[in-house]
Amino acid sequence: MTGRLPRTVLAVLALGGLVPPASAAGPPPGATSCSGCHAPAGRVAAPSIPPINGLPAADLVRAMEAFRTGGQPATVMDRIARGFTADETRAIAQWLEALR
Amino acid sequence: MTAVRRRAVLGGMLATPFLSRLASGQAAGRVVVVGGGFAGATAARALRRADPALAVTLVEASPAYLACPFSNEVIAGLRDMDGQRFGYDGLAADGVAVVHGTARAVDPAARRVELADGTVLPYDRLVMAPGIDIRWDGLDGYDEAAAQRMPHAWKAGAQTLLLRRQLEAMEDGGLVVMAAPANPFRCPPGPYERASLIAHYLKTRKPRSKLLLLDAKDAFSKQRLFTDAWARLYPGILEWVPLSQGGKTVRVDAANLTLETEFGSHTAAVANVIPPQKAGAIAAAAGVADRTGWCPIDPVTFESRLQPGIHVLGDAALAGAMPKSAFAANAQAKVAALAVVAMLRGEAPTEPRLVNTCYSLVGPGYGISIAGVYRPRNGVLTDIEGAGGTSPADAPPEIRELEADHAATWFRTITAETFG
Numbered sequence: 001m002t003g004r005l006p007r008t009v010l011a012v013l014a015l016g017g018l019v020p021p022a023s024a025a026g027p028p029p030g031a032t033s034c035s036g037c038h039a040p041a042g043r044v045a046a047p048s049i050p051p052i053n054g055l056p057a058a059d060l061v062r063a064m065e066a067f068r069t070g071g072q073p074a075t076v077m078d079r080i081a082r083g084f085t086a087d088e089t090r091a092i093a094q095w096l097e098a099l100r
Numbered sequence: 101m102t103a104v105r106r107r108a109v110l111g112g113m114l115a116t117p118f119l120s121r122l123a124s125g126q127a128a129g130r131v132v133v134v135g136g137g138f139a140g141a142t143a144a145r146a147l148r149r150a151d152p153a154l155a156v157t158l159v160e161a162s163p164a165y166l167a168c169p170f171s172n173e174v175i176a177g178l179r180d181m182d183g184q185r186f187g188y189d190g191l192a193a194d195g196v197a198v199v200h201g202t203a204r205a206v207d208p209a210a211r212r213v214e215l216a217d218g219t220v221l222p223y224d225r226l227v228m229a230p231g232i233d234i235r236w237d238g239l240d241g242y243d244e245a246a247a248q249r250m251p252h253a254w255k256a257g258a259q260t261l262l263l264r265r266q267l268e269a270m271e272d273g274g275l276v277v278m279a280a281p282a283n284p285f286r287c288p289p290g291p292y293e294r295a296s297l298i299a300h301y302l303k304t305r306k307p308r309s310k311l312l313l314l315d316a317k318d319a320f321s322k323q324r325l326f327t328d329a330w331a332r333l334y335p336g337i338l339e340w341v342p343l344s345q346g347g348k349t350v351r352v353d354a355a356n357l358t359l360e361t362e363f364g365s366h367t368a369a370v371a372n373v374i375p376p377q378k379a380g381a382i383a384a385a386a387g388v389a390d391r392t393g394w395c396p397i398d399p400v401t402f403e404s405r406l407q408p409g410i411h412v413l414g415d416a417a418l419a420g421a422m423p424k425s426a427f428a429a430n431a432q433a434k435v436a437a438l439a440v441v442a443m444l445r446g447e448a449p450t451e452p453r454l455v456n457t458c459y460s461l462v463g464p465g466y467g468i469s470i471a472g473v474y475r476p477r478n479g480v481l482t483d484i485e486g487a488g489g490t491s492p493a494d495a496p497p498e499i500r501e502l503e504a505d506h507a508a509t510w511f512r513t514i515t516a517e518t519f520g
Binding site: 026027028029030032033034035036037038039043044045046048049075076079080081082083084088 | 146150427430431434435438450451452453454455457469471472473474484486487488489491499502503505506508509510512513514516517520
């Protein structure tokens with residue numbers, strides 16, 4: 001889809017400092033799906049599903065690994081954790097850690 | 101788009117304001133979103149949050165959205181319609197221009213949406229999330245008048261309440277007949293959740309009554325979990341008739357409440373006909389629907405395969421392995437919004453991973469789920485192997501209860517994210 005832009009514009013975008021910083025800090029693949037079930041703390045009444053925004057990334061990585069290997073019982077997170085590699089999980093965890 | 105027109109559009113994009121916005125890291129211009137359901141409302145919001153400089157207009161006919169998830173509980177008398185209603189004030193507060201109108205036409209070449217009242221909305225990129233329409237030519241005898249006698253209740257609202265009232269008015273001992281369609285259709289487990297909750301209503305309120313579920317399929321979503329639960333909770337009340345045993349409804353007679361199958365006919369006291377469906381009508385008008393009635397899309401950007409510059413989300417889209425669910429619509433919208441912003445900036449969109457989680461209730465305090473994780477592969481969204489699947493067949497009651505709680509939490513969460 002970048003083909004929609006002429007080369008000159010792409011060349012300008014490729015120069016350092018002109019690339020929007022937001023894109024580099026954007027959510028890694030898969031990360032935006034989490035909020036479909038996990039609301040930020042205090043956002044919904046009596047959640048049975050825990051908030052995960054702001055959780056230390058290392059904790060989330062550990063939990064996902066335990067879900068993936070069956071070391072921690074789950075309702076649905078075992079089935080979802082198995083869809084992500086360790087690297088993908090770490091990227092998602094780091095992004096979520098910065099959210100409130 | 102022709103080469104000549106492509107150059108013309110590029111010429112327009114090269115105007116100075118566009119370049120200066122690019123240099124400052126802001127996406128150019130205007131995005132119009134057609135449809136204010138889980139996909140469209142999420143997309144409008146996510147676009148504004150991804151780039152506050154973006155002008156985002158949401159076109160939605162209704163002043164408030166009536167959510168389909170949990171509407172089966174409304175039918176069964178377990179919940180009020182008020183709990184299904186969500187307004188658009190939250191979107192307006194995020195800077196989305198909410199226009200209550202009906203999109204009548206789209207000119208993909210001129211990049212304009214025309215509303216029924218004549219308003220013309222120009223766009224740089226268009227997001228279409230029109231949901232479903234009933235195929236009124238899809239089942240012999242089933243037209244809009246017939247739906248007043250035999251409600252489909254497959255769009256939440258008056259139809260939902262009509263079916264509820266019919267069940268309430270039915271005498272004990274009456275036969276309820278449901279007809280479920282062939283794939284694909286909105287909410288694959290929906291007919292079976294509905295059958296479960298209607299069976300619960302009959303069991304607790306009209307115990308001499310029965311429910312016959314006529315199905316145009318031999319297999320369905322979460323099948324083992326549903327059929328196990330039915331055998332335990334609703335024996336002698338709920339009977340499922342698959343395709344191979346004459347389950348396909350081929351004709352209905354609304355005046356006599358009769359459903360004809362390939363094997364015979366059934367006369368109901370209350371009939372719920374879930375007919376064949378297609379993408380919302382504006383999809384065909386915009387040229388983004390193919391001969392199936394649904395909309396083929398690029399699995400990275402959700403851009404239409406048929407019309408550049410238009411992204412199609414939610415139930416209307418042919419999203420590969422992803423089902424037509426509210427969770428999927430919301431997840432797709434967040435991914436597509438980032439892709440739209442990236443494309444407006446001239447950046448390459450990131451290859452996404454998508455998730456679906458879908459809960460069904462087979463009775464109060466008894467929830468089951470299906471999940472999937474998806475990635476683009478060979479041009480379509482494909483299941484990631486080893487991930488996803490349904491709740492275990494042998495889960496204890498406390499897990500079923502926990503999943504029922506999760507279903508309720510999920511609904512509060514996703515509606516807060518989408519509309520709150």
